Amino acid sequence: MPATFPRGFRGVTAHLGVKESAADFAVVVSEVPATSAAVFTQSRFAGPSVTLSRADAPLHGSRGMVTVSGNANVANGAGGVEDAVELRRLAAELAGVEPAELLVASTGVIGRRYPMERIRAGVAGLARPLGEADFAATARAIMTTDTRSKQTTVTCGDAVLTAVAKGVGMIEPNMATLLTFFFTDAEIPAAELDAMFRRVMDRTFNALSIDTDTSTSDTAAVFANGLAGPVDLAEFEQALHRAALHLVREIACDGEGATKLIEVRVTGARDDAQAKRVAKAIVNSPLVKTAVHGADPNWGRVAMAIGKLHQETDIDPDLVRIHFGELEVYPAPSTEELLAAASRHLASDEVVIGVELGIAGGAFTVYGCDLTEGYVKINADYTT
Amino acid sequence: MPATFPRGFRGVTAHLGVKESAADFAVVVSEVPATSAAVFTQSRFAGPSVTLSRADAPLHGSRGMVTVSGNANVANGAGGVEDAVELRRLAAELAGVEPAELLVASTGVIGRRYPMERIRAGVAGLARPLGEADFAATARAIMTTDTRSKQTTVTCGDAVLTAVAKGVGMIEPNMATLLTFFFTDAEIPAAELDAMFRRVMDRTFNALSIDTDTSTSDTAAVFANGLAGPVDLAEFEQALHRAALHLVREIACDGEGATKLIEVRVTGARDDAQAKRVAKAIVNSPLVKTAVHGADPNWGRVAMAIGKLHQETDIDPDLVRIHFGELEVYPAPSTEELLAAASRHLASDEVVIGVELGIAGGAFTVYGCDLTEGYVKINADYTT
Numbered sequence: 001m002p003a004t005f006p007r008g009f010r011g012v013t014a015h016l017g018v019k020e021s022a023a024d025f026a027v028v029v030s031e032v033p034a035t036s037a038a039v040f041t042q043s044r045f046a047g048p049s050v051t052l053s054r055a056d057a058p059l060h061g062s063r064g065m066v067t068v069s070g071n072a073n074v075a076n077g078a079g080g081v082e083d084a085v086e087l088r089r090l091a092a093e094l095a096g097v098e099p100a101e102l103l104v105a106s107t108g109v110i111g112r113r114y115p116m117e118r119i120r121a122g123v124a125g126l127a128r129p130l131g132e133a134d135f136a137a138t139a140r141a142i143m144t145t146d147t148r149s150k151q152t153t154v155t156c157g158d159a160v161l162t163a164v165a166k167g168v169g170m171i172e173p174n175m176a177t178l179l180t181f182f183f184t185d186a187e188i189p190a191a192e193l194d195a196m197f198r199r200v201m202d203r204t205f206n207a208l209s210i211d212t213d214t215s216t217s218d219t220a221a222v223f224a225n226g227l228a229g230p231v232d233l234a235e236f237e238q239a240l241h242r243a244a245l246h247l248v249r250e251i252a253c254d255g256e257g258a259t260k261l262i263e264v265r266v267t268g269a270r271d272d273a274q275a276k277r278v279a280k281a282i283v284n285s286p287l288v289k290t291a292v293h294g295a296d297p298n299w300g301r302v303a304m305a306i307g308k309l310h311q312e313t314d315i316d317p318d319l320v321r322i323h324f325g326e327l328e329v330y331p332a333p334s335t336e337e338l339l340a341a342a343s344r345h346l347a348s349d350e351v352v353i354g355v356e357l358g359i360a361g362g363a364f365t366v367y368g369c370d371l372t373e374g375y376v377k378i379n380a381d382y383t384t
Numbered sequence: 385m386p387a388t389f390p391r392g393f394r395g396v397t398a399h400l401g402v403k404e405s406a407a408d409f410a411v412v413v414s415e416v417p418a419t420s421a422a423v424f425t426q427s428r429f430a431g432p433s434v435t436l437s438r439a440d441a442p443l444h445g446s447r448g449m450v451t452v453s454g455n456a457n458v459a460n461g462a463g464g465v466e467d468a469v470e471l472r473r474l475a476a477e478l479a480g481v482e483p484a485e486l487l488v489a490s491t492g493v494i495g496r497r498y499p500m501e502r503i504r505a506g507v508a509g510l511a512r513p514l515g516e517a518d519f520a521a522t523a524r525a526i527m528t529t530d531t532r533s534k535q536t537t538v539t540c541g542d543a544v545l546t547a548v549a550k551g552v553g554m555i556e557p558n559m560a561t562l563l564t565f566f567f568t569d570a571e572i573p574a575a576e577l578d579a580m581f582r583r584v585m586d587r588t589f590n591a592l593s594i595d596t597d598t599s600t601s602d603t604a605a606v607f608a609n610g611l612a613g614p615v616d617l618a619e620f621e622q623a624l625h626r627a628a629l630h631l632v633r634e635i636a637c638d639g640e641g642a643t644k645l646i647e648v649r650v651t652g653a654r655d656d657a658q659a660k661r662v663a664k665a666i667v668n669s670p671l672v673k674t675a676v677h678g679a680d681p682n683w684g685r686v687a688m689a690i691g692k693l694h695q696e697t698d699i700d701p702d703l704v705r706i707h708f709g710e711l712e713v714y715p716a717p718s719t720e721e722l723l724a725a726a727s728r729h730l731a732s733d734e735v736v737i738g739v740e741l742g743i744a745g746g747a748f749t750v751y752g753c754d755l756t757e758g759y760v761k762i763n764a765d766y767t768t
Contacts (some may be wrong), residue, residue: 044699045691075687076715077700100633110684111718202570211670212596216691286595286670287763294764300494307429307600315428317459330459334495374758380672380678380756 005014005153006160006185008032008227009064010095011133015124017115018108019070025122025140026181028133029064029095029102029226035190036062037197038103041218047074048084049106050217057098060190063101064223065181066091067142068119070108074216083114090123095130105179105219108144135183139164142179145378150250154238159186159228159353165247167210180205180220180247180316186236187226196237197222204244207366209374210255212284252367253349257374261350261367262292269362270314276337276364277312281305282353287370292351297342299329302353317356325352389537390544390569392416392611393448394479395517397525400506402492403454407525408766411446412517412567413448413479413486414609419574420446421581422487425602430456433470433490434601440484444574447485448607449565450475451526452503453493453550458600467498474507480515489563489603491550492528501709519567523548526563529762534634540623543570543612549631551594564589564604564631570620571610580621581606588628591660594639595759597666598608637733638750641758645734645751646676653746654698660748661696666737673755676735681726683713686737703742709733 011028017023028148038049038057049072056062066088084104092099139149143166150165167178182197201220222240252261264283269275282288285305291298299322305316322330325345332338345351351370395412399448402408412712422441424434433456439444450472457464468488475482523533527550534549551562572580585604636645648667653659666672669689675682683706690699705716709729729735735754 039692042694043688043691044694045701072684075684077702077715110682111686111714171719213669213671213685213688213692216688285597286759287597290760290763293760296493296765299395300456300459301597303429303494304427304597304600307425307427308597310426310428312428317429318461330495331461371760373672375762376674376677376755376757376760379674381680 005135005162006183008185008225009133009183010130011138012126012130013128013134013137013374014122017118018068023137024068024070026138026141027064027091027095027130028099028138028181030223032221032225032227033061034063034225035188035193036060036221036223037194038062038219038221039198039201041215042088043216044130045216047072047073047106047216048081049073049104050219052088053103053105053212053219054174059100059380060194061101062103062221062223063097064095065103065105067105067179068114069142069144069309071106071112071114072108072110072217073106073114074110076113078109079113081323086116087114089118090120094123094126094128099270102218103221105217107142107179107217110216135164136163139369142166145256147254150247152243152246154239154243156186156236157233159184159236161186161239161243162246163243167251178215178218181216182222182240182243184222184224185189185226185228186224186231187229188224188231188233189238192233193222194232196240200237200244202242204241204248205366208248209280209284209366210252213299248367252369255369256378257372258369260292260370260371262289262369263350263365263367264353264355266355266357268357269364270359272360272364274312275362276366278306278355279364281308282355283368285364286371292346293370293372295343295346297324297329297339297346299324302355303330306355314359315357321356321358323354346356370378389507389519389546390567392557392569392609393517394514394569395522396509396510396514397518397521401502402452403543407521408452408454408545409477409610410451410522410525410531411448411475411480411514412522412565416609416611418447418607419572419577420444420607421578422446422603422605423582423585427600429459429600430766431490431600432465433488434603436468437489437603438470439488442700444578444606445485446487446605448479448693449487449562449605452498453526453528455490455496455498456492456494456601457490457498457621457685459493460495463497467500470500471498471503472496474504476592477511478507478510482741483635487603487605489601491526491563491601494541494600499549519546522533526550529640531638534631535668536627536630538623538627539711540570540615540620543568543620545570545623545627547627547631549635551635562599562602566606566624566627568608569610569612569615570608570615572608572615572617572620576617577608578626579608580617584621584625585641588625588632591748592632592636593750593752594636596701623736632751639753641756641760642753642757644676644754646673646753647734647749647751648737648739649749650739650741651747652741652743654743655746656748658671658696659746660750661693662739662741663748663750664736666739667752669748670755677732677754677756679727679730681708681713681723681730683708686739690739699741705740705742707738
């Protein structure tokens with residue numbers, strides 16, 4: 001029988017004074033060397049946490065991470081880089097590993113320096129050696145405006161995979177999401193781990209959009225310490241996909257102000273890439289998002305969102321079919337009965353919008369949420 | 385002294401029963417042949433009003449337009465095309481011109497057929513010949529959810545130019561905006577009119593975004609009947625630009641739920657096209673729009689929005705400067721005083737966000753509005 005959590009990960013969470021009260025510091029590291037893979041934001045304003053971690057990522061030898069929440073340490077110039085380097089050194093000393101073996105991640109307000117005095121004093125006071133990693137506490141410690149922590153555990157033979165994530169706004173990841181970390185005791189060669197991690201991220205975290213805004217701090221990483229021995233790689237990739245998809249759906253449901261998950265399934269495209277562009281245009285349309293919020297069966301807005309992609313000259317409105325849940329709403333005649341049934345589907349917690357383009361076999365599914373007054377309220381008054 | 389309005393335009397507005405009560409039908413035509421230029425939505429779901437008008441546009445001989453508001457006549461299949469052809473024929477008979485001399489424009493809900501019985505009966509009852517065009521009534525008759533009509537008049541020598549526009553949501557025009565029509569008695573050769581109209585539209589209506597959603601019905605057209613004789617073309621282009629910019633600012637202020645105009649001025653770009661991409665990324669960011677709504681001097685969100693353009697590898701965060709109004713907020717140190725002053729600027733009716741990229745001389749300015757609870761309320765319950 002597999003363990004409850006992956007074996008051989010140590011860690012700590014703490015409140016060091018970056019946030020007012022809640023935990024704002026987390027370290028998780030493997031006791032033994034591990035293979036790793038990671039993807040990062042492509043933002044031109046990526047902060048030093050990302051640039052530092054990205055520099056070491058090709059080594060595929062990260063044993064874990066240190067995360068600070070409540071302050072993204074972005075747009076702070078040379079001082080911000082020094083702070084990130086010092087943070088990594090302090091965490092590495094605490095964990096008994098080399099600085100280059102630790103990813104640094106950071107999330108929160110942009111343009112403010114870390115309170116380094118408090119961080120130094122806080123880390124100095126933490127017990128060593130680190131105890132067994134507490135993944136539930138880690139999931140809580142990396143939160144910012146999340147209303148709930150996101151964590152999942154799956155197994156693959158004897159191996160266990162536990163993953164945590166955070167993120168509610170500024171979310172349209174491009175190669176990664178805000179912060180998500182996968183820890184496993186499976187033994188997986190670095191090259192295979194890297195390839196499978198990118199494939200899974202592309203169909204899960206890169207298929208998620210809360211508000212079209214891309215964070216400066218997105219980081220996704222997997223650490224595999226091998227203590228459970230080898231696994232079937234195909235089976236492990238499925239488990240990794242299941243865990244990632246679970247977190248993506250959790251994040252979409254917890255999107256800032258969100259009341260519903262929206263899943264947009266595009267089929268019949270020229271290729272998967274076209275399907276993804278169409279699906280993203282729909283899930284990102286504020287008019288589609290507000291119609292779903294109001295359970296308004298206004299399929300014309302879905303047609304509008306598809307129509308925006310004017311470069312896609314092989315999309316023919318006469319071949320397109322639009323579904324809300326199981327119901328075809330276009331080109332079916334818009335009877336009162338049909339619209340009432342469509343409205344009932346839109347009133348549910350998980351709304352599925354299906355679009356068949358009638359061109360070829362390309363398909364892609366993306367995940368998002370509705371746009372509500374709550375989103376505006378949360379974001380009209382965040383820093384001050 | 386020039387006339388108050390351009391000479392030689394006849395027209396009518398009426399309530400035919402497309403909307404519940406307000407005027408929903410407008411015709412304006414030149415008494416004499418005119419030159420014309422027009423640009424249209426690039427939506428793949430463009431309706432028959434657009435496809436019909438676009439087919440005749442290259443003739444540059446349109447004498448005016450017929451507009452129906454309250455119903456976009458989009459996604460109605462072959463029946464919708466028949467309705468558009470009949471509407472144009474009825475309006476042409478009413479105006480005493482050839483159908484091919486009339487642009488057809490239509491705006492409102494998608495996916496519903498026109499009430500053709502009511503339109504036929506209504507048009508049959510209108511007085512002929514048409515009286516002098518009433519531009520104020522025309523501006524009102526083309527409205528949908530607009531809270532106020534948009535109209536402006538400028539002069540150029542003896543010639544007069546009057547323009548009307550409508551639009552509050554589903555607005556990120558691509559080559560055109562929702563509906564805007566320019567009428568002038570200047571004499572302008574068709575080729576010059578077409579070239580100058582496209583130049584002006586690119587810097588005005590194509591620089592406007594309310595919500596990133598592109599309408600299926602966008603149409604912009606200018607009609608020049610020559611009754612005031614020739615004009616200085618450069619001077620006329622300036623007048624046209626002034627009129628268009630006035631309407632763009634009116635539309636941005638009246639954006640669905642909007643409480644403020646946002647103007648984003650990007651300078652120092654590699655070229656104007658790059659400046660436009662950066663400006664659009666900022667004006668379309670929901671996190672920037674909500675920060676402006678809350679007068680929150682969160683310039684980190686402007687940095688984030690710039691950073692989203694990861695393909696723009698020549699953008700260097702260390703060279704970027706961000707201004708709110710006259711105030712540099714990045715990389716200037718974020719003192720309490722500075723943030724308070726920035727917040728005061730963001731609390732005004734017209735917010736200016738300036739970004740200097742420090743690369744070369746490219747510049748572009750775009751126009752938009754804040755994102756408010758009102759936008760969500762209006763759009764969560766529109767058709768039903």
